[in-house]
Amino acid sequence: MVNSYLTSVIKQFEYYKSLGDKTINQLSIGELKQEFAEDSNSISIIVKHIIGNMLSRWTNFIIEDGEKEWRHRDSEFEDTFENKEELLNYWNKGWNCLFEAIKPLTHEDLERIIYIRNQGHTVTEAINRQLAHYSYHVGQLVFLGKLLKRNNWVSLSIPKGKSKTYNQEKFSKEKGRRHFTDDL
Helix, strand or coil: CHHHHHHHHHHHHHHHHHHHHHHHHCCCHHHHHCCCCCCCCCHHHHHHHHHHHHHHHHCCCCCCCCCCCCCCHHHHHCCCCCCHHHHHHHHHHHHHHHHHHHCCCCHHHHHCEEEECCEEEEHHHHHHHHHHHHHHHHHHHHHHHHHHHHHHCCCCCCCCCCHHHHHHHHHCCCCCCCCHHHHC
16 A cells, blocks of 8 residues: 555646646746736746745755745745746746655655644655645646636546546446556
8 A cells, every 4th residue: 555655646746737737838928927806816826836835845854844944935925937937947846846855755754754834744644735735726726727718728627518428438448457647
C-alpha cells in the first residue's frame, strides 16, 4: 500500500497540474488577470498564491517549517505578473519544487513528523493537506476559465451530454488495475 500511495499521490498532483496547465493555455494574459468582483481573485492571483504556498511548504520540508520566514503570503494576493510567460514560469517553478520534494520519498519517510506553522504532521498528513489545498484552488482556476471562455471553453472532463459515450469507451476495456489519469 505504501508504494501505491506515493505513486498515486504523485499522479494526483500531476493531474491537478495538468488541469491548471490546460486552463492557463486557453486564456490570454488579460483573461488570466480578470477579476469578477471587488475583492475576488483572478486566476493569476490564485496561481501566485498556490505557488507561494508550494515554494514555502516544499522547500527543505523535512528539516524546516513549511511556513518560511521569507514567505510574504499577503503579497501573493497582489497581481504582479507582466505577461503569460512570467506566470507560466512561476507556475512551473512551484510544481517543480513540489515534485522534487516528494518523488524521492520512501515509505519510511511517510511517518516522519514535519511542521507547518509549528503544527506537527506526518509527511503523509502534510501531503494530503497540500493535495486538498491545491485541488481546491485548481478547481477555482478551471471554473473561472470556463466563465471567461464561455462557449469557446475546451472541456477538461466529460463534456455535458457525453457521459454515455465516455462510459461505453471505459467499459469496452477489460477490467484491470490502473490509475484514472493513465488515459489522460
